[in-house]
Amino acid sequence: MGLEEKLPEGIITTQLETLVNWSRENSTWPLLFGLACCAIEMIATGSSRHDISRYGSELFRASPRQADLMIVSGRVSNKMAPVIKRLYDQMSEPKWVIAMGICASAGGPFNNYAIVQGVDKIIPVDVYVPGCPPRPEGLLYAMDKLRAKQGKDNFRTYANLNASPAPATPEDIESLETLRQPQRA
Amino acid sequence: MLNVSPRQRPYETLPGLTPLGIPAVAPLPAGESDDTQRLVERFGDAILAAGMHHGQQVVYVKPEQLVALAEFAKSDPKLQYEAIVDVSSVDRSELPADGARFHAVYQLRSYARKQHLMVVCPADEGGDPEVPSLAGVYKGAIWPEREVWDLMGVRFAGHPDHRRIMMPESWPNHPLQKQVPVGGEEVPFTLTWSDPEFESFGKQVMAAESLPPVVPPGMSRENMIINMGPHHPSTHGVLRLVVELDGETVVNVDPDLGYLHSGFEKTGENKRYKDFVYYTDRMDYLSAMSNNLGYCVTVEKLLGIDIPERAERLRVIMAELQRVASHLFWLSTHALDVSGTGMALLMYATRERERILDLFEMACGARLTVGYMRIGGVSRDIPPAFLGHLEEFLRAMPIRISEYESMLTHGPLWEERLRGIGKLTRDEVINMGLTGPMLRGSGVDWDLRRDAPYSGYEKYDFKVPVFTEGDSYARYLVRMEEMRQSLRIIRQAIDNLPDGPYRVEDRKVTPPPRAELDVSMEALIHHFKLMTEGFQVPPGMYYHGIESSKGELGFFVYSDGSAKPYRLHVRGPSFNNLYAVSKMSKGAMLSDIVTNIGSIDIVLGEVDR
Numbered sequence: 001m002g003l004e005e006k007l008p009e010g011i012i013t014t015q016l017e018t019l020v021n022w023s024r025e026n027s028t029w030p031l032l033f034g035l036a037c038c039a040i041e042m043i044a045t046g047s048s049r050h051d052i053s054r055y056g057s058e059l060f061r062a063s064p065r066q067a068d069l070m071i072v073s074g075r076v077s078n079k080m081a082p083v084i085k086r087l088y089d090q091m092s093e094p095k096w097v098i099a100m101g102i103c104a105s106a107g108g109p110f111n112n113y114a115i116v117q118g119v120d121k122i123i124p125v126d127v128y129v130p131g132c133p134p135r136p137e138g139l140l141y142a143m144d145k146l147r148a149k150q151g152k153d154n155f156r157t158y159a160n161l162n163a164s165p166a167p168a169t170p171e172d173i174e175s176l177e178t179l180r181q182p183q184r185a
Numbered sequence: 186m187l188n189v190s191p192r193q194r195p196y197e198t199l200p201g202l203t204p205l206g207i208p209a210v211a212p213l214p215a216g217e218s219d220d221t222q223r224l225v226e227r228f229g230d231a232i233l234a235a236g237m238h239h240g241q242q243v244v245y246v247k248p249e250q251l252v253a254l255a256e257f258a259k260s261d262p263k264l265q266y267e268a269i270v271d272v273s274s275v276d277r278s279e280l281p282a283d284g285a286r287f288h289a290v291y292q293l294r295s296y297a298r299k300q301h302l303m304v305v306c307p308a309d310e311g312g313d314p315e316v317p318s319l320a321g322v323y324k325g326a327i328w329p330e331r332e333v334w335d336l337m338g339v340r341f342a343g344h345p346d347h348r349r350i351m352m353p354e355s356w357p358n359h360p361l362q363k364q365v366p367v368g369g370e371e372v373p374f375t376l377t378w379s380d381p382e383f384e385s386f387g388k389q390v391m392a393a394e395s396l397p398p399v400v401p402p403g404m405s406r407e408n409m410i411i412n413m414g415p416h417h418p419s420t421h422g423v424l425r426l427v428v429e430l431d432g433e434t435v436v437n438v439d440p441d442l443g444y445l446h447s448g449f450e451k452t453g454e455n456k457r458y459k460d461f462v463y464y465t466d467r468m469d470y471l472s473a474m475s476n477n478l479g480y481c482v483t484v485e486k487l488l489g490i491d492i493p494e495r496a497e498r499l500r501v502i503m504a505e506l507q508r509v510a511s512h513l514f515w516l517s518t519h520a521l522d523v524s525g526t527g528m529a530l531l532m533y534a535t536r537e538r539e540r541i542l543d544l545f546e547m548a549c550g551a552r553l554t555v556g557y558m559r560i561g562g563v564s565r566d567i568p569p570a571f572l573g574h575l576e577e578f579l580r581a582m583p584i585r586i587s588e589y590e591s592m593l594t595h596g597p598l599w600e601e602r603l604r605g606i607g608k609l610t611r612d613e614v615i616n617m618g619l620t621g622p623m624l625r626g627s628g629v630d631w632d633l634r635r636d637a638p639y640s641g642y643e644k645y646d647f648k649v650p651v652f653t654e655g656d657s658y659a660r661y662l663v664r665m666e667e668m669r670q671s672l673r674i675i676r677q678a679i680d681n682l683p684d685g686p687y688r689v690e691d692r693k694v695t696p697p698p699r700a701e702l703d704v705s706m707e708a709l710i711h712h713f714k715l716m717t718e719g720f721q722v723p724p725g726m727y728y729h730g731i732e733s734s735k736g737e738l739g740f741f742v743y744s745d746g747s748a749k750p751y752r753l754h755v756r757g758p759s760f761n762n763l764y765a766v767s768k769m770s771k772g773a774m775l776s777d778i779v780t781n782i783g784s785i786d787i788v789l790g791e792v793d794r
Binding site: 032034035037039040044047049062064074075077078079083087107109111112113114117132133135 | 352353360365367368369415418422423444445446447452463466467471532533535538542552554789790793
């Protein structure tokens with residue numbers, strides 16, 4: 001039909017958006033970053049039996065600058081929250097977040113002074129995975145859900161995107177209270 | 186509030202309470218032992234009370250004489266309490282007792298005499314509560330005392346490094362004090378999509394903040410100070426190390442903990458005894474079964490119940506499988522950190538570890554956070570197919586261990602990275618209060634399974650591997666041999682697995698079988714009472730340590746007679762073992778820090794608790 005009939009064999013046509021999304025879907029590199037029990041299941045997902053490389057995500061990058069996906073695998077303590085926020089800000093766009101397990105999603109069994117009740121209080125989350133911890137299959141299913149979401153991305157989203165605020169210098173920070181304020185003056 | 190509190194039983198007079206007018210009230214020991222007698226003879230009036238309590242030697246001592254008592258207990262040839270394994274504390278403000286509000290509780294250990302001594306010291310009131318520090322006598326007290334100061338607010342006079350250890354320096358309170366609330370948030374229960382709660386999900390983005398960098402005391406800015414972690418692939422979790430470097434040589438290391446502090450102890454004080462079992466899974470999440478076992482055994486000792494033979498054997502099978510699984514995970518990540526063959530080994534070891542997790546799944550339905558054990562037994566019997574699969578695993582595993590050894594043991598790279606790295610002498614490991622493979626790698630022949638048996642371990646025939654080199658290589662050899670010995674124990678447990686009940690028949694502790702609920706009103710009442718109120722534990726205190734895969738996992742439970750622990754303290758082996766990282770790494774290369782962390786085998790969930 002149309003152009004494709006005139007092209008030699010081995011050439012296909014597609015939209016640039018689809019092509020970009022296709023490549024993003026199939027090589028989402030997670031950040032090498034574990035917090036608690038869920039991190040062990042994340043490692044299990046990455047190793048021999050479950051083999052996350054079928055999804056093109058076997059390359060866990062230690063540097064946030066090289067990662068596309070942050071898997072928040074475990075409970076987020078008050079002391080850790082600023083670190084996670086900083087890591088998220090250091091990741092380059094486009095970036096996605098999976099809240100793995102109930103602790104990262106909503107605090108889980110740790111409804112106490114030490115734990116932030118859900119990582120979505122500090123960073124935006126794309127996929128929540130229930131479970132304590134979720135099985136590796138659960139995480140793989142979350143990756144599937146994320147792929148579906150990535151497939152629907154369009155460039156317009158990024159055109160109007162406000163760049164993340166520049167990470168604060170350490171001197172700016174006094175306490176957790178400043179972290180809890182939604183917007184700093 | 187959401188947490189429905191169980192009905193509190195009014196506080197009872199404690200057993201053994203004698204009208205001596207002693208300020209240190211509950212719980213008082215009765216009777217005496219040779220050791221307590223010797224301490225009473227030596228210190229006279231400074232001993233407030235001494236004797237046996239729940240079969241443990243307990244001494245109450247005035248703070249003025251605490252250091253002298255520790256020195257005497259350590260050096261006296263008839264006592265030889267060479268090590269301190271734990272320091273904890275109790276806030277007694279909610280007990281109807283007079284005297285000091287805070288008690289510091291010390292657990293002393295004699296490896297030579299196989300004895301355990303609990304020392305309780307009421308803190309001086311007047312301004313901040315204060316007790317003298319034992320850091321001068323036992324190095325192993327340094328970190329636990331910092332923890333007590335951080336979480337309980339008891340000062341330690343003469344402590345060399347009196348900082349907070351878990352919470353940020355700016356934290357406003359000491360969370361374990363009784364007047365401090367548990368915290369947390371109300372959980373919204375709503376099914377309406379128009380609820381504003383749903384609107385905010387995923388949109389609460391805030392500015393990036395981080396804690397101000399502080400140069401730890403004792404470090405000089407003349408050298409290079411680098412920050413390792415909390416996000417670092419080789420720190421096995423969210424551990425932060427501040428490292429002072431001269432070139433590539435490590436001058437000083439200061440570990441910064443608390444990035445995974447989850448308030449387990451405070452949570453435990455607000456949960457019923459039976460409900461805390463599931464929390465223990467999440468402490469050392471690589472050995473959930475061992476954590477279950479340690480907690481259940483401690484509470485059972487306080488309850489004074491004996492569990493059936495079959496349950497004990499099942500517990501041993503699970504705990505030993507867990508030890509193998511934990512060591513496999515340690516081996517694979519350690520090899521990944523230090524050696525080029527790492528990734529392959531991670532894949533191989535995971536293969537075997539998954540088989541163990543499959544077995545757990547058969548028994549209880551979960552892979553990692555198992556929650557299999559219950560106070561009074563185990564949650565359910567093993568399915569019929571379990572033993573067949575276990576047999577198969579036992580046949581395959583020794584060959585696999587040999588395979589791993591052939592990949593590593595004589596590998597030049599492996600030897601180069603491990604031999605002579607992180608060397609600790611026998612005296613050092615004892616003084617620093619290290620346990621588990623850290624002890625056995627440095628020539629201390631000590632294993633709680635053999636030397637202070639629990640859960641029927643005295644019935645098994647196994648060897649305790651001991652190496653004297655004290656380096657990372659020796660600890661590697663210890664753990665490899667421990668895996669083989671664990672398989673031996675499992676084999677013996679299967680061979681002698683009797684039929685019978687898998688939990689105690691005491692209806693006050695374990696629920697009746699489901700079938701009974703349909704026909705018996707009494708069973709229904711028991712079930713209702715147990716599920717709504719839990720069971721009450723007689724007043725008293727007890728410290729019990731088990732040999733977890735990382736070392737001595739201790740639980741200190743202080744009961745006031747209600748259905749919730751009044752004070753619950755966990756002695757995480759990783760926490761005490763991690764103290765050694767500074768000593769091991771000083772003067773070594775930067776890359777050796779990675780070897781040392783791997784060799785200690787830490788799990789941050791247990792370090793930070």
